[in-house]
Every structure is written in structure tokens, then in C-alpha cells.
Amino acid sequence: MISSCPHCNQTLKLGEAQQEKLQKALDGLEASKKLTIKCPSCNKGIALDAKGTAEQNIPGGIKPPGPPDLSWLKEGNLQDEDKIADVPMALVLFPKNEKLEIVRDALEQVGYQISVADSPEEAVERMRFVSFACVVLHSQYDGPSLEESNFHKYMRDMTMQRRRYLFYILIGPEFHTLYNLQALAYSANLVVNEDDLYHLGVAMRKAIPQYEELFGPFMEELTSSGKS
Secondary structure, X not given: OOOEOOOOXXXXXXXXXXXXXXXXXXXXXOOOOOEXXXXXXXXXXXXXXXXXXXXOXXXXXXXXXXXXXXXXXXXXXXXXXXXXXXXXEEEEEOOOOHHHHHHHHHHHHHOOEEXXXXXXXXXXXXXXXOOOOEEEEEOOOOOOOHHHXXXXXXXXXXXHHHXXXXXXXXXXXXXXXXXXXXXXXXXXXXXXXXXXXXXXXXXXXXXXXXXXXHHHHHHHHHHHOOOX
């Protein structure tokens, strides 16, 4: 039962007889109807439903949305699609072994949400719908070498409109960690040798600021001119 006015927030001081009269009127009210009473303090009308709940009278007749469903919070469940939208995501194409966990930990420490692809085809499909900020590929994930990797070819052939916003990391036994010339030759932003995986986080902290320093002003200029 209503106890205060939704307009002025003053307590509704109803006598016992008034409360009984109000309850009787509500008991006879159809579910789809409203009963209007007047606030003695502000003299505004208060619309009540059959349960005695006041309807919020918002200017313009706009009814605010209800509170969010917090069942996921109580259960401790956070689905991938419910994660914070502005947290950058990293797509990982890497053999499922103990080294994958090293890569995952390093990316999370830098601040990425991790999405591990089960196949190159799945990775390409995900990239159609998700704006990843980082892509990590093991050189032998999709074939015996990068030259035979369809996913690496997909990355190399990607339009610059998309590619310039992706930080592309290649990991493999043939690379020299932080060797920019080798990264450039493979159309990547960073190359890391497998033996240096425990230093992946440090390598990224070194390479990402350099990448942003080099391309940041260029991308800001494109954005300001209406291009992306």
C-alpha cells in the first residue's frame, strides 16, 4: 500500500477509516484500471493500481525503464557478450598447450579480454562481428609455416581501414623478439620468440606505446576528417 506521495515525497497521513475506504476501493478495482486519489500536501493526483502501488508521473508521460535484472550478479555469472564494451579484446590463435596459458596471462595483465579461437575459420568468422584490438597468431597454428597460413594471408590482405586498428602479434620459434624489421616483413606489429613467452607482457608494454606513437596522430587525423 502507498505510504508517501510520488510527487512531493510527503507521508500520506490517512486515518484508519480512510485506509479502510481506500482498501475497499482497491479491492473492487479491475486489474487494468487505475484509482486516482489526491495528495493533501501538494494537491496532485496519484494514480494507484489494484495493489495500491503509485504510478510514477513523469513529465511528458514517459515511463522510465525498470531496474536491471541482477540475477547474473548474485550468481556470479558474466557472459562474454555482457562484458564491459570498452575493454579491448584480443583474439588468440594458439595451440592448446601450457604455453597458451602463458600467452593468456600476459594479455590479461596488459588489460585485454581474451577470446581463444578453436580454428582459423572460427577466428575469421568472429572478426566479422567483433572489433578486436589485438590478434595473436602462432606461426604454426594454421599450417607448418606462415607462408601456408590462410589466416595470416587474411590478415595481410585485410583493408587498411580495419588493419590499422589491430595490433597483430606473431609468435614462433623463427622470430627474434621485438625485431621490428622482421615484424614489418611479416606485416605484423610485434614478433616474439617462443623462448621469450614469459616476457611477452613486457614486450607488449614496449611495443604498444611505440605503435601508438607512430600511428596515433595519423589515426586521429583520419577521424577528425571523417575517415576511419
